[in-house]
Amino acid sequence: MRGAALRPIAIAAGGTGGHLFPAEALAAELAARGQRIVLFTDARSAAFDSPAFANAERFVLKGEGLAGRSVLRALRGALALSAGTLTARRLLKRLDAAAVVGFGGYPSIPPALAALSLGARRPALILHEQNAVLGRANRALAGRADLLALSYPETARVPAAARTRHVGNPVRPALAALVGEPYPSTEGALRLLVTGGSLGARIFGEIVPPAVAALPEALRARLVVTQQCRVEDLERVRAAYAAANIPAELSPFFTDIARRLSGAHLVVARAGASTVAELACAGRPSILIPLPGAIDDHQAANARALAAAGAARVLPQAEASPARLSALLAEWLGSGERLAEAARHAASLARPQAARELADAVMDAAARTATHQESR
Template structure:
């Protein structure tokens, strides 16, 4: 397997974590990797990519903002694509794998610009609605791997494989962890990421402080909050007599997720995948400014499976959240049932399944059945009926 595999990913952890998980699996199989990323992610000094050839390409998002911002974004993506084409011509990869978001656009456009000598192009979509970047790139991709069984806006005819979302190694190690004992403490994990975390700082402490005394005394809260919100959130919990750890960032995420009885947070593809992998009940508040409202579709998939509850941000009030929490925290058995349902959607072999797809595309491009050890799994293909559903419009 001499031809390298290019991983195109950058931006936020939601796009980069699955790329790292796939890279780790491919490296273990003996493949040579090249990373193409953006300035937000930058060069990786640690982890699987540290020893790989790396390229930081120019690029910018084009969604939102005015005409000038969009024009600058398009020009930056164009420069990045031309630079990527030059690099790819020298590297001569077998496959380029993109993980969505604008950082994947220059490498995959650069691959397309190579014409007949281009490598295989594989996309990974982490949400239940095809993202804007992947929607642009899907027209010349060879295959797309999905994290959900139903994905809206996938073009008909594109090979669509349900692999699941590759997650960080520590999350995968906690797959389907037993539900923690709920006869004593009730542990609530509140994560919101850097976008929109303020709504959780505004609503959650106030809601928990108004719970009945017996419930409030049992609460142990871990909450992510912006730096500017830290002191007021800590003060609100202290005044309510609730034991709480509040910080802008937490390590040992897998451990905290494993120990939680309930999670409150956004519904990004990576977050839903981690909830499903570990198997934890959640109250999801989709990010309202998401371009394609993909977080609502993600949450809807978990709700339909019985693994959680969704509150729109417009209805995420202390009254609405309080009513739901009084019901759920008073019946930990319901949380355990929902946790098992969420865990039923988890795919611990997602990184392996995606690596199988990449290797199969290499084999198909070479016109062979693949080298010894190639683990092709055609049964993961979405059946024609489901593929038809995946190409339609999903109702959130």
């Protein structure tokens, strides 16, 4: 990439793991190619601990979301985004970045707008959409970006003017490495993994323990539960499992999620983009309870993609009672053949090469932009 090879790649991501985890996977791939990485993020994610960003310069920008806010808070958010854009413009100009890669959400907006404002020496702008519905930040920017990289080939609400490329959703190396691992035998213990997104899900602490306790004795006696719980729910949930005599390991967050997925027979989870991509790489069947009220209901769209392939069952939160969940658990856990078949369907959706394909797309876009600039 003439002229651009030594220029850094700026990654813009913040907020939740759904944006940060694919950004981390891309950073690891680019770093392996000898690229210099800088991270633009927000205050919520400033302390995000990742080996992929260990040697990267980090810049925390001002910014707030605008959707669903009062007029006063929306105005405050707009002012913060404007301040963040000015800061990002100054930084990108000094860094002479080859590309800006935005992963959606408001933390990606200031660097993207800054990139577009730099004129003749501007970096290439690449957007990545993790969900099956194009997010609002990416929707606003897609028509002006050099490339919109998609996780789903049939992503909804993509503007007609957008230049798109289907790459999949990058997962961290430890999770990509799960592809091809055999599904564990269902002859002995049955391992249920319950995760609720990066912040946990209160409803899982409320409905999963009684749903498990209501299972037939033959299944309950074989069950081992690993569950992510909010800190404030830990003691209550632990007591519920103890009362039902069910072995359970609880934690607010599991740093070794790849190992947990590898050993699981069935997963109960939200349907965030990273969760869905990780389930596919691990090849694990799931019961998905999409986050209600998510902007554009993108989690429900993600869940439907897995369900359509026969890899998951979708349980809307409005219908998620202990009795309904218990019936689904009994249906799945009661048939090793059904679990194994769903696992194969999940594995068929895996795109472990997504980080590599996105990195290729980023480098291609940066090279095209640099060549165009040199030809002027």
